Amino acid sequence: MARAYSFRGRSVEELQKLSMADFSKLLKARQRRSIKRMGAKYKALVKKAEKIRNDGGKKALKTHTREALILPQWIGMHFGVFNGKEFKDLLITQEMIGHRLGEFVFTTKRVLHSAPGIRATRGSKFLAVK
Secondary structure (H helix, E strand, O other): OOOOOOEOOEOHHHHHHOOHHHHHOOOOHHHHHHHHHOOHHHHHHHHHHHHHHHHOOOOOEEEOOOOOEOOHHHOOOEEEEEOOOOEEEEEOOHHHOOOEHHHHOOOOOOOOOOOOOOOOOHHHHHOOOO
């Protein structure tokens, strides 16, 4: 049996009906402060997301604002979050509420070092080939 998801004892439907001020009361202090201060970039992102949601569009909303807090109204929306090189697609799910966009799009890749060649020692891979 599937377990119903809740955020601080509230269902997703209840969270989506809350105003921004009421939702911020459910958050921890750091997240509540970022919503309260809400910079110009974050305000613009919230307006764009609201416009796209009202239009019913499924296109990805591209943004550089990695520090934006994920709101319950964004569930099911697609975001293109910039990782420093390109926009990575991100689908917002209910478990992401209260986190930041940048937490789900990594800026660095895993480093894979090469192995030494045939009949080479481990230390010889660092020598310059002439």
